[in-house]
Amino acid sequence: MARVPAQERRRQLVDAAFRVIGREGFAAATTRRVCAEAGASLAAFHYCFASKQELLVELTAQTMAGLVAARAGVHVGGSVTDSLRSTLRGYWETVEQDPNRESVLMALTQHALREPALAGIAEQQYAAYHRTARETLEEIAAGCGVRWALPVGQLARMLVVVTDGVTLAWLVDRDNDAALAALDAFADQLAGLAVAMG
Amino acid sequence: MARVPAQERRRQLVDAAFRVIGREGFAAATTRRVCAEAGASLAAFHYCFASKQELLVELTAQTMAGLVAARAGVHVGGSVTDSLRSTLRGYWETVEQDPNRESVLMALTQHALREPALAGIAEQQYAAYHRTARETLEEIAAGCGVRWALPVGQLARMLVVVTDGVTLAWLVDRDNDAALAALDAFADQLAGLAVAMG
DNA sequence: AATCGTCTGGGACAGTTGACCCGGTCGGTC
């Protein structure tokens, strides 16, 4: 087995855990299974992490941070409708690009809601998620010269609701067309809440 | 220990599993834990169920069927906006009434997506869920004398997206007010897709 | 070359889990 710096090993193990969970579910992510995926020994695992819990904390934080980053893409251009559509479609591209990420995210969220050590992370990252959505909406409003008819915080939550809801439905029936159609329709709907600046 | 007919025992064990998962998460639902909750012995368990898997199948089917039933309430009255609002608020009442049900549902859905024996159930029940949403929308349209500007199937998916998305967000931050506000806003939005019958 | 922290190999441990089994007990039926 290759000799690898501890920090690099940590990264490898986190990545391996991500792949295992995405492929076989949260329950399958045992220390032995993760080590096998990463090509490491159990001893290496416990040299890098004090416990499995520690691995999970790092994985959760990293994945949720990636979530916020991946969904931060704003596309301002043309009308409000166009901007919202392309922003939501931009989000959907990230889902299609790595569908497993969503499965992992769901599993981790589910787990984090139970685990006191992780609960803070989930809540905090969802707050960041809402914040990102709000910034996106404000950017669009500014770029298109409109203002929102509802409090931006409320609209931000609606945006998160739409992305999460569409993703959840898609995880069950894997209907890409329906997902895209729903996203477009919601974009049109939300655009109706933009009123000309005055 | 009381002497109970096998069928009744099955019911008790399914109920116990539901409670355990709702309170402590899916992973906590071991056969022993479920038996303790139900006040039954391991032997009783394996007399009633051939395997834990069988219990899970029954639990999943039963819970998802309950989901469809609980969300089937339609409230037609007044304008389209009023009807949609009260229908969505009716749904939210069922959530507030038994918040754990949603946690269990999420956990089971998550699990069902991995387990071939359960995948069919999840898919089938979500299809039923979509069908119910469509019927709700058609009832509202008929009752209010309007038609929908988009295909009803697409609107039905949007309705499901909204309820699931709002529920998911609420599971993380438990913000009741935000959930209700989002539901109302979406009701108003969707009502905009109703056009007078011509 | 000696040394020291970093890293690895293989094994061991106690605890838990799903499954199973056997002897026996209950309640109704004939």
Place this chain on the structure above:
DNA sequence: GACCGACCGGGTCAACTGTCCCAGACGATT
């Protein structure tokens, strides 16, 4: 009252889990 299927108690089993340990090997610094 004999019988029989429904039901239970308690114990056992192999498999798997997270965690830990120790002897040793590597590589840079001295």
